[in-house]
Amino acid sequence: MQSAFKLARPLRRISGPPHRAFSISSRRAEHFLNANQATFEKVTASTGTNERVVLVDFYADWCQPCKILSPILEKVTANVETKTGSGRALDLVTVNTDEEVVLASQFRISSIPTVVAFKDGKPVSQFVGALNEAGLRQFLETI
Incomplete structure (x- = not known):
């Protein structure tokens, strides 16, 4: 009887309230890969209400x-810090x-990759071409 009590005891500790892994952030970064027009409009329009910046990566598979x-x-925007x-935190489309x-024509994309940053539902900055991680972080500091 006593050994059953010892086995049940650890189970009570395990069944306690779960711990949140991302308690420092109200919401994890979201990635909307290969978005269509409707998803693009929904995500970029919502940036004004949630204090986030959305980076929109215009690309092609052959590029x-x-x-x-x-x-x-993807790596940089996935990091909640x-x-x-x-x-502001970041999302990626x-x-x-x-x-x-x-x-693409609506935003006059003539070269790819082009990354446009949306803040408060409006495009605020962009860059064209591939940047390394340090260059991307420098770009983010300007937003």
């Missing part, structure tokens, strides 16, 4: 610089310019 930049963008110069031609 070699895009293949270099995409993993860097990464913030912009204004202290990727748009395939071959599939979303209207969206």
